[in-house]
Amino acid sequence: AQTVTQSQPEMSVQEAETVTLSCTYDTSESDYYLFWYKQPPSRQMILVIRQEAYKQQNATENRFSVNFQKAAKSFSLKISDSQLGDAAMYFCALNNAGNMLTFGGGTRLMVKP
Amino acid sequence: ETGVTQTPRHLVMGMTNKKSLKCEQHLGHNAMYWYKQSAKKPLELMFVYSLEERVENNSVPSRFSPECPNSSHLFLHLHTLQPEDSALYLCASSQDTFMNTEAFFGQGTRLTVV
Numbered sequence: 699a700q701t702v703t704q705s706q707p708e709m710s711v712q713e714a715e716t717v718t719l720s721c722t723y724d725t726s727e728s729d730y731y732l733f734w735y736k737q738p739p740s741r742q743m744i745l746v747i748r749q750e751a752y753k754q755q756n757a758t759e760n761r762f763s764v765n766f767q768k769a770a771k772s773f774s775l776k777i778s779d780s781q782l783g784d785a786a787m788y789f790c791a792l793n794n795a796g797n798m799l800t801f802g803g804g805t806r807l808m809v810k811p
Numbered sequence: 812e813t814g815v816t817q818t819p820r821h822l823v824m825g826m827t828n829k830k831s832l833k834c835e836q837h838l839g840h841n842a843m844y845w846y847k848q849s850a851k852k853p854l855e856l857m858f859v860y861s862l863e864e865r866v867e868n869n870s871v872p873s874r875f876s877p878e879c880p881n882s883s884h885l886f887l888h889l890h891t892l893q894p895e896d897s898a899l900y901l902c903a904s905s906q907d908t909f910m911n912t913e914a915f916f917g918q919g920t921r922l923t924v925v
Contacts, residue, residue: 702853731910741899743916750911789854797842797908798867801854 700725702792704802711780712810718765719775719805721790730794732766732773737787737804746788749773777807785809814838817902817917824892825925832887832920834902840915842908843885845877848899848919860885861908892924 702723711717723732734746749757749766756764761781765774777784790802815836824830836843845857859867860879874896876888885902899921903914 729910735916740918741901742918743901743903743914745913748911748913793910797905797910797912797914798844798856798859799854799914800856803851803853 700727700792700794700800702790702800702802704788704790704805706805707803708806708808710808710810711777713780713782715780716776716778717780717807719777719788719790719807721773721775721802723771723773723790723792723800723802725771725792725794727794730792732764733791733793733799734762734764734773734775735789735791735801736784737789738783739786743789747775780809782809782811814915815902815904815917817900817920819920820918821921821923823923823925824889826892826894828892829888829890831889832900832902832922834885834887834904834917836883836885836902836904836915838904838906838915840904840906841882842905842912843879843882844903844905844914845885845887846901846903848901850898854901858887859908866908889922892922894924897922897924 732749735743747759761778787804791799842861847855858877878886899919901919902917905912905914
């Protein structure tokens with residue numbers, strides 16, 4: 699069985715500042731993908747960023763980047779220059795065969811103006 | 812139209828009722844999923860369909876019955892539910908079931924069982 703753990707139920711960041719959301723996971727698979735999804739109040743989950751386990755280079759998408767530490771099974775999300783629209787629930791997810799996502803419990807991010 | 816559309820957005824039903832949740836995707840995807848999102852619990856995968864065939868049933872009680880009549884539509888039929896089944900039910904679709912494929916989600920149906 700695989701598990702995903704997000705140890706921070708809530709985080710807060712000042713607008714324009716940087717925040718890091720933590721995620722750890724456990725899997726016996728050697729090949730897998732990791733994702734961060736954002737769920738705003740509209741409830742629709744949106745993909746933020748994805749990382750393949752075999753790639754050593756950390757993924758980056760504009761203001762969003764990850765710190766992937768495979769040996770430590772850690773996959774944190776860094777949001778730079780935080781904006782009010784970044785306020786949402788953020789879910790870390792693990793995916794291997796069959797595209798069946800295993801999600802963490804989520805982190806609620808609040809952005810202060 | 813949004814990529815994945817779920818109806819209704821909200822549903823209140825009694826424990827003896829029968830209702831259905833509907834999901835429609837306009838993305839030409841071949842795989843569709845039902846997830847359950849309960850308060851204070853991680854999202855749980857319920858069912859997976861690939862090319863209209865069920866490929867995963869994640870130990871879901873029989874009071875939940877999925878139906879996938881074609882690759883664009885997915886239903887979740889509900890009967891004799893329990894109050895603990897109250898949750899947000901999310902539908903998702905993806906191009907295929909490869910592990911790197913992005914899942915696109917609908918806005919969910921907020922179900923309350925009374």
